[in-house]
Amino acid sequence: MLLKLYTTVFALLAIWTGGNALKQDNLAPSQQTFWTGSQPEISVDQKGIIHIVYGTKAGRERDLYYLSSSDGGKSYSKPLLLGSFSQMGLGMGRGPQITTTMEYTVVTVGDHHGDLFAMRLSAENNQWSSPVKINDADTTAKEALSGLSAGKGNDVYTVWLDTRLGNNNLYGALSKDGGLTWGKNQLIYQGEQNGICDCCKPSVAISRNGDLHVMFRNKVSGARNMYLTSSKDYGGHFDKPQKIGTGDFMIDGCPMDGGDLSADATGKVTTVFRRQMEIYVAEPSKPEIKLGSGRTPVILQTSQGPAIAWEQQGTIQFRSPND
Incomplete structure (x- = not known):
């Protein structure tokens, strides 16, 4: 299952970084062409079913699609159109998100009108719910980064x-029923110098003990560094954000690259992020380790440790948990 999951990640990243699905005759035997689209996201549920969501665009039209595999990635269902979302964010981290709970597959999607929506797939009846809006103030999520x-x-x-x-x-919200209803929006962090970095995707990971960990790119005194904040009461209170790594990313603008994080069974957090055109991995309060050159790193927590991938000049670089 682990190796099959890795090859699926490779295929997804190839689509993600290139923007479109690859042609079948250019793929290695372990890769799959799904459909033409961009910004795919993947989640694997407790039964090992792979769930994928992605967006497509044609002119001003934006469509959201879903597909799945119940045989470890050997075959996939026909893409299902979940809906059309005017001005859906696609590209540079903007795009649909997906995760799986005990009973549901949950998808969120944001648009440049400023709203963030959620819908869920029930494992019991295989039916999707209608989209519900998450942000409780109108048109405030215009960057479509979540x-x-x-x-x-x-x-x-x-x-x-x-x-x-x-x-x-940085805002957040909790759903206790797999995305059907959402609680009051929570201010996680207000930037001390005119907000936080405007075009970098935030990320969140929930550890097995229920701790929430959120990473985002801050902007402080000309530096655009990654910060981590955590909550032990599911977002009721967050601790003071701490900078990740020891170096500084001095840039007058947004790098449009938010990194990623994961938490293992013990609660240990691992982050990956870009500084300049270099990729780093770091644990909180520890020095960062350079992995190589590139952008858009992602991390996948496995039973053997974190697997990391990133894009480097049109190719996918991969660091296995055993490296």
């Missing part, structure tokens, strides 16, 4: 960039 993670039972938490305070700041 992250999503599942916890125990049917708990789901999402984070996003939100402008209701005048600049982009």
